[in-house]
Amino acid sequence: DGGITQSPKYLFRKEGQNVTLSCEQNLNHDAMYWYRQDPGQGLRLIYYSQIVNDFQKGDIAEGYSVSREKKESFPLTVTSAQKNPTAFYLCASSINDRGIQYFGAGTRLSVL
Amino acid sequence: GENVEQHPSTLSVQEGDSAVIKCTYSDSASNYFPWYKQELGKRPQLIIDIRSNVGEKKDQRIAVTLNKTAKHFSLHITETQPEDSAVYFCAAGDDKIIFGKGTRLHILP
Numbered sequence: 001d002g003g004i005t006q007s008p009k010y011l012f013r014k015e016g017q018n019v020t021l022s023c024e025q026n027l028n029h030d031a032m033y034w035y036r037q038d039p040g041q042g043l044r045l046i047y048y049s050q051i052v053n054d055f056q057k058g059d060i061a062e063g064y065s066v067s068r069e070k071k072e073s074f075p076l077t078v079t080s081a082q083k084n085p086t087a088f089y090l091c092a093s094s095i096n097d098r099g100i101q102y103f104g105a106g107t108r109l110s111v112l
Numbered sequence: 113g114e115n116v117e118q119h120p121s122t123l124s125v126q127e128g129d130s131a132v133i134k135c136t137y138s139d140s141a142s143n144y145f146p147w148y149k150q151e152l153g154k155r156p157q158l159i160i161d162i163r164s165n166v167g168e169k170k171d172q173r174i175a176v177t178l179n180k181t182a183k184h185f186s187l188h189i190t191e192t193q194p195e196d197s198a199v200y201f202c203a204a205g206d207d208k209i210i211f212g213k214g215t216r217l218h219i220l221p
Contacts, residue, residue, distance in 0.1 A: 035211075040121070042201060042213035043156070050207070058208070090155065097207040098144060103155040 003027045006091050006104035013078065013085060014112050021076045021107045023091030031097045032074035036060060037088040037106075046089075049074055050097045078109065086111050114139040116204050118212025126220050131192055133215045135202035136184040142204040145178060145185050150199045150214075159200075160187070192219050 003026045013019045023032065031050050035043040045058030049068040063082025068074055074093075078085045088108050092101040115138045125131045135145075143164035148156035162169045162176045162185065169176050173192075178185040185204070189196055197219045203209040 033208075040213060042118075043211040045208060045210070048208055059210075100146065100158055100161065101209070103157070105155050 004091060004093055004102055004104040006089075006107050008107060009105070011107055011109045012112050013109060016080045018077055018079050019085075019109070021078070021089055021091075021109070023074045023076065023104060025072055025074075025093040025104075027093060027095075027102070028071070029093035029095050029099075029102075030071070031094045031099065032068070033092040033094075033101060034058075034064070034066065034074070034076045035090045035092065037090055043090065046076065048097075085109055114142075114205070114210050116202060116210045116212045118202050118215055120215060121213065122216045122218070124218040124220055125192055127192055127194060129192055131187075131189045131196070131217055133187045133200055133202065133217075134184060135186070135204070135212050136182075137204035137210070138183070139204065139206075139210075140183065141206055142183075143206055144204070144209065145176070146203050146209065147174075147176060147187050148201045148203070148211075150201065152198075156201060189217075194219050194221070 005024045007022045033048040034046040047066040049055035052071045065077045090106045091104040094101045118135045146161035149159045150156040173190045175188045199214045201214045202212040
């Protein structure tokens with residue numbers, strides 16, 4: 001299924017807590033993406049990175065942060081500023097910013 | 113901002129019949145149009161894509177058509193089978209893509 005690994009599969013966040021979702025790929029892809037999936041809402045882009053050490057905000061970046069220190073890794077932090085974090089989070093990568101996107105298996109985040 | 117509209121949100125077809133899902137997009141700079149299939153509890157997977165220099169593309173029972181003038185594109189599935197039941201997403205864009213909200217396809221026995 002493409003060499004993109006997301007962890008953990010399930011994650012619970014307490015009030016006021018920051019949590020970090022992991023996304024690793026071994027496909028040597030330059031571009032990586034984070035999407036949020038809510039029921040009936042499709043996939044909405046949170047952040048994307050076209051190359052290491054660079055990233056851009058997507059449509060719903062507020063309350064989230066990312067880093068891209070290594071080509072293979074693109075972790076997403078859900079901060080306490082994100083008031084409605086419960087969702088299914090999907091990471092994707094593509095060979096470049098115009099290539100086919102391959103998705104990880106996702107992380108389901110819930111609030112305690 | 114850019115937007116992708118997808119219709120219908122739910123579609124039920126008899127096994128063996130055809131299914132058609134339609135999308136429209138707002139950004140005229142879009143030149144890449146992928147379609148993804150997501151089975152329950154699984155990751156989205158690309159089933160077919162088309163670029164703006166092509167009007168139609170076919171892969172076995174699946175075809176996609178693109179009308180750049182009208183800014184709409186469609187997915188056609190012929191001879192539907194039970195394993196076609198899933199949520200289908202269209203998307204449009206260039207360096208980043210915008211997804212539609214999805215169509216839940218039910219194949220009736």
